[in-house]
């Protein structure tokens with residue numbers, strides 16, 4: 001099964017995958033109200049819908065028609081569907097007329113791209129940014145509980161856990177790294193203690 005089909009399959013079987021509201025203060029504290037944001041790998045809209053509710057002007061891209069359809073359904077219910085643009089596309093082959101944004105965000109997208117695809121994607125991002133535009137990326141780190149399960153594929157979906165060292169070089173020549181953090185939390189599931197680990201990176205267009 002190819003990756004797009006695997007994701008469509010997951011969204012069809014799990015209607016409420018990644019529902020709820022997102023932690024986005026680490027992004028919005030850098031942006032003016034009404035800023036134009038492009039989310040790559042928007043999924044079924046957990047982050048995007050939270051940003052729309054805060055009055056940001058949002059465009060979301062995902063190659064899963066099913067995920068994008070879910071966002072439309074949710075925004076139709078709240079009468080907010082006109083307040084964002086949704087595009088079905090592979091992030092590795094984006095339409096040329098997307099426009100320019102104050103910020104490009106990728107929330108748990110890079111966990112599903114090999115490192116060389118991530119690098120190629122980052123090379124294309126400066127063209128999508130206005131002057132002073134910023135990039136925000138978050139993904140699970142190699143120390144996360146998910147990585148200890150010993151499989152790099154679940155339900156046909158590919159998982160990658162890049163290291164903070166690998167992220168240091170992602171920006172290439174077009175983006176300056178502003179901040180890179182490894183976040184670790186110990187959690188308890190029943191009587192088991194587990195580690196959740198994520199990486200957050202912030203870059204600025206040079």
Ligand SMILES: C[S@@+](CC[C@H](N)C(=O)[O-])C[C@H]1O[C@@H](n2cnc3c(N)ncnc32)[C@H](O)[C@@H]1O
Pocket residue numbers: 003007018022040041042043044045046047048061062063064067089090091092106107108109112
């Ligand atoms: C973990 S989900 C994203 C969750 C979402 N960003 C959020 O904050 O709720 C990852 C998403 O990336 C999308 N995706 C993975 N590879 C992609 C690609 N090459 N092009 C476009 N979308 C992709 C998947 O369809 C999936 O919806």
